[in-house]
Amino acid sequence: MKKLSIIVPAYNEEETVGLFYDAFSKVESQMDVEPEIIFVDDGSKDKTLIELKKLQKEHEEVHYISFSRNFGKEAALYAGLQKATGDFVAVMDVDLQDPPELLPKMLKIVEEGEYDAVATRRQDRDGESKIRSFFARMFYKWINKVSSLELVDGARDFRVMTRQMVDSVLSMDERERFSKGLFNWVGFNTYYISYENRERVAGSTSWSFWGLLKYAIEGFISFSTAPLSFVTSAGVLTCVLAVLGAIAVVIRAILFPHTAAFGWPSLAVIILFFSGVQLLSLGIIGRYIAEIYLETKNRPIYIIKEEK
Missing domain, CATH: 1.10.287 (Helix Hairpins)
Known part of the structure; x- marks a missing residue:
């Protein structure tokens, strides 16, 4: 049986880690794979690590990595990719804005062999502020004009990839990372699934407007002159x-x-x-x-x- 590794970055998410595992458990039986869930605690200041330790003791498929401090989501994704041992690797957010019920469909498409990855994009930005939505659309519009990348508007980090694609992403060990660009830059055939935007199930986002702006600037600098x-x-x-x-x-x-x-x-x-x-x-x-x-x-x- 093949293995599916699921990488889940978490920063101050004590309220959501248990909810995420419960939601994943409901779809686990629909996939004929051995699951491996890797939570990456990005230096949380709440009880996230305590909750992860509880889950790990109760479920052998759960693993965790805890950073010495907050290094950012990009570092957490990279650490998870390095830790993953699965034949297929998925990347998801812990707040359930990435619906676990899409995993069986995504995995099936990748297993068929025509595509090396199945990624997701939001159909809309309902629930997001107009200013934030405007700048997000402008970011995708301009980065596609000034770089060789073709980023899909509304694309999420949520995706399922083959081992070959993951190894290609890991071969780029740059420090200042922009994963959306890296996933695109390595190539490989990618199929996109659209879904309606979802709100967090609990807690509050750690992404401020200025944090997102800094992330966007990093994308421009990394993939365009x-x-x-x-x-x-x-x-x-x-x-x-x-x-x-x-x-x-x-x-x-x-x-x-x-x-x-x-x-x-x-x-x-x-x-x-x-x-x-x-x-x-x-x-x-x-x-x-x-x-x-x-x-x-x-x-x-x-x-x-x-x-x-």
Whole structure:
């Protein structure tokens, strides 16, 4: 019998880990596989680890990894992928926004052999704020334009993959990770299943607007050099504007010799404009340099405090 490893990152999810296992148990009998559930406690500050230990004692298919501190969901996913031993590997959220009842269908499609992965996407964003939804749509729209990736709008991390695809993802050991991009970058045939958006069953999300914005920026930096091209274009544009401005000053001085070419407010605006372009350019370049700096330090992506 083949094995299915299910990776479940958890951060301050003491209320949901038990609910997740109960929901999975209801569909387990529909799959002809040996299950392996790997919870990854991402340095939770509540009783998540205690709940995981209880589950592990009661159910032999349950395992857990506990980090020494919060390293982020990307690190948790990577640790789970490294720990997984299954012929097939699934990635899910613990809050049941990823419906376990889809697992049998997803596994069946992968087992048939035509596809190497079955991923999921939300049909809508009901329950999400309009501002958050707007920026999410813009993110998918622009990253597909400026990179070689084709990310599906509304795509979730929830997916089932073959061992070959998982090994390919693990071969990329970069520190600053963007899993949605990595899953896409390695290629392989992927089938998408759509489902209606679901609310959390309990607790509250640890993803703030600024956290998601930072995650989106990481995606752009990791899979596109378009921001650097923007800096180059901005530099060329400002140089052209500067030349045109100088020509205008000379012409006006010739035609109207007794009139001041520009007053100090105009000069102040011009200085502020060019200063803003320079600072923006330095910020974009600095972000790429920061990525290089973090990668060259070669620190571990995560540190395990205990596991079982």
